[in-house]
Amino acid sequence: MPPLLNVKDLKVYFKIRDGWVEAVDGVSFTLREKETLGLVGESGCGKTTTAYAITQLLPRNAYIKGGKIVFMGEDLLKYLKKDGTIDIFDENIRKIRWNKISIIFQGAMDALNPVYKVGKQIEEAIMIHRPTLKFGEITERVEERGSKLQIYIPVKELSDRDLTLEDLNEAGERSTNPFILKSVGAAVAIIPVVGEEAGVKHDLLKDYITEELKKHKFSWKLREVIYDAGKGFMVHMESRDKAAEVFGELDELLTEHPVEVQHLMVFTLEWQKKIPDSPRVAYSSTPIREYTQKDARRRVVQLYRIVGLSPDRIDNYPHEYSGGMKQRALIAMALALNPPLVIADEPTTALDVITQYRILREIKKIQERYKMAMIIISHDISTVAEISDKMAVMYAGRLAELARTEDLFKEPKHPYTVGLLKSIPTIKGEREELHRRLASIPGSPPPLVNPPSGCRFHPRCPYAKDVCREKVPRPTKLSKTHIVWCHKVKAESEGSEW
Numbered sequence: 001m002p003p004l005l006n007v008k009d010l011k012v013y014f015k016i017r018d019g020w021v022e023a024v025d026g027v028s029f030t031l032r033e034k035e036t037l038g039l040v041g042e043s044g045c046g047k048t049t050t051a052y053a054i055t056q057l058l059p060r061n062a063y064i065k066g067g068k069i070v071f072m073g074e075d076l077l078k079y080l081k082k083d084g085t086i087d088i089f090d091e092n093i094r095k096i097r098w099n100k101i102s103i104i105f106q107g108a109m110d111a112l113n114p115v116y117k118v119g120k121q122i123e124e125a126i127m128i129h130r131p132t133l134k135f136g137e138i139t140e141r142v143e144e145r146g147s148k149l150q151i152y153i154p155v156k157e158l159s160d161r162d163l164t165l166e167d168l169n170e171a172g173e174r175s176t177n178p179f180i181l182k183s184v185g186a187a188v189a190i191i192p193v194v195g196e197e198a199g200v201k202h203d204l205l206k207d208y209i210t211e212e213l214k215k216h217k218f219s220w221k222l223r224e225v226i227y228d229a230g231k232g233f234m235v236h237m238e239s240r241d242k243a244a245e246v247f248g249e250l251d252e253l254l255t256e257h258p259v260e261v262q263h264l265m266v267f268t269l270e271w272q273k274k275i276p277d278s279p280r281v282a283y284s285s286t287p288i289r290e291y292t293q294k295d296a297r298r299r300v301v302q303l304y305r306i307v308g309l310s311p312d313r314i315d316n317y318p319h320e321y322s323g324g325m326k327q328r329a330l331i332a333m334a335l336a337l338n339p340p341l342v343i344a345d346e347p348t349t350a351l352d353v354i355t356q357y358r359i360l361r362e363i364k365k366i367q368e369r370y371k372m373a374m375i376i377i378s379h380d381i382s383t384v385a386e387i388s389d390k391m392a393v394m395y396a397g398r399l400a401e402l403a404r405t406e407d408l409f410k411e412p413k414h415p416y417t418v419g420l421l422k423s424i425p426t427i428k429g430e431r432e433e434l435h436r437r438l439a440s441i442p443g444s445p446p447p448l449v450n451p452p453s454g455c456r457f458h459p460r461c462p463y464a465k466d467v468c469r470e471k472v473p474r475p476t477k478l479s480k481t482h483i484v485w486c487h488k489v490k491a492e493s494e495g496s497e498w
């Protein structure tokens with residue numbers, strides 16, 4: 001299965017008066033679904049720039065000079081302007097940002113607007129992105145009304161000719177007023193009361209539904225409740241239990257394959273009785289459809305619970321929140337649309353050690369429960385190690401080492417990683433100690449305008465040789481999951497002395 005995210009040889013430079021800041025220079029890594037990558041390195045090494053390149057939120061003087069960012073099979077860099085700059089308002093990227101990739105910004109805690117209640121800010125952020133109702137939310141609402149359920153997904157506007165199977169397929173692909181949950185193939189219920197009039201052959205539809213269901217491995221449970229209702233097909237929930245069962249299955253599917261379901265119509269039987277003869281009403285009256293402010297509020301309550309905040313605090317202002325609470329609220333905001341990838345840029349840096357630890361644990365729990373992939377960024381390798389499956393160590397705009405977390409700690413190979421690990425204080429969080437010991441890597445990171453030639457770490461590396469000053473190290477694959485960018489490691493892996 002292809003990875004969720006594939007960043008390949010990414011180069012991001014900033015144009016400044018004196019030339020170019022080579023902030024990210026040939027960074028490559030992949031991320032699978034549900035995987036957590038810790039992106040670490042000293043301040044200024046390009047972590048944030050890498051993250052912002054993925055979400056394409058870079059400032060105007062940023063130029064993507066090369067590479068690829070493929071996310072869920074889509075090449076995100078195809079939307080760049082010709083000169084390599086980014087149009088942050090590009091519609092294609094806006095659809096992905098937050099919906100599919102959300103980001104917890106570095107220092108975002110200060111970004112909460114002091115004059116608005118925190119919950120309201122999250123609610124507004126949700127409304128701006130106009131999410132579509134999720135299955136659960138729809139059913140919740142209908143269940144609240146205490147009615148039996150029927151779901152319809154209209155297939156096509158009334159047609160004056162017979163529809164063919166191709167028409168149905170095409171309709172599913174193209175129309176803005178559809179149809180079939182194409183991306184999950186959930187041809188759950190079709191043709192509200194208009195089948196015959198639309199000239200759709202029932203057996204044709206039945207075949208179509210059956211095929212769609214087969215394709216997506218729906219179980220018999222779901223198939224059983226789909227039946228030919230004379231004038232169309234529909235999912236008929238005879239009881240709440242049945243509904244719960246079927247919805248459970250669909251819900252799972254929709255979580256796996258997030259899909260917009262705004263075209264799904266759910267009607268209660270009571271409502272159906274009111275459908276007049278004219279079939280068009282079934283299209284125009286969509287009582288449960290729009291995502292309303294009330295839905296957003298409901299989601300905020302749910303999110304508060306998820307991130308461990310009491311919903312009682314929704315209507316408090318930011319100054320009434322502690323640092324930890326603000327951070328939790330921002331995590332809630334990032335989770336609002338259930339994105340498959342969350343990027344957290346130094347999410348806990350401004351917090352005290354205990355709060356930091358608690359929040360990281362919470363993030364891990366949420367990530368596991370909601371099955372998101374995550375990139376967690378920190379200048380402190382020990383902070384994120386605990387929650388990362390793998391780690392990427394950056395130095396001066398490039399990767400130094402990429403490995404499973406346990407391998408990186410057990411067998412660090414790059415001299416910079418070794419130095420970083422030596423600098424970890426024995427008792428977690430002793431920051432002064434950390435800073436003192438960081439001095440154990442002599443010197444400081446280089447400027448990224450005219451950075452050092454060859455390996456950018458060479459001015460600080462105790463093992464540097466001529467080749468290090470002359471040639472950029474290529475990646476050495478020590479195993480499928482352990483890659484190091486260092487001449488010494490390469491030589492040693494080939495059995496040569498250094």
Ligand SMILES: Nc1ncnc2c1ncn2[C@@H]1O[C@H](COP(=O)(O)OP(=O)(O)OP(=O)(O)O)[C@@H](O)[C@H]1O
Nearest residue numbers: 014021023042043044045046047048049059379448
């Ligand atoms: N808009 C900009 N114009 C010029 N240079 C920039 C710009 N933004 C960032 N840089 C430079 O790019 C380099 C990488 O910055 P970036 O913010 O990605 O680092 P970082 O690893 O996230 O650091 P930190 O740990 O401090 O957050 C730094 O040298 C920084 O000074």
Ligand code: SF4
Nearest residue numbers: 455458461468486487
């Ligand atoms: S390539 Fe050379 S300078 Fe760079 S880390 Fe390896 S040994 Fe040190």
Ligand SMILES: [Mg+2]
Nearest residue numbers: 047048049106
């Ligand atoms: Mg940063």
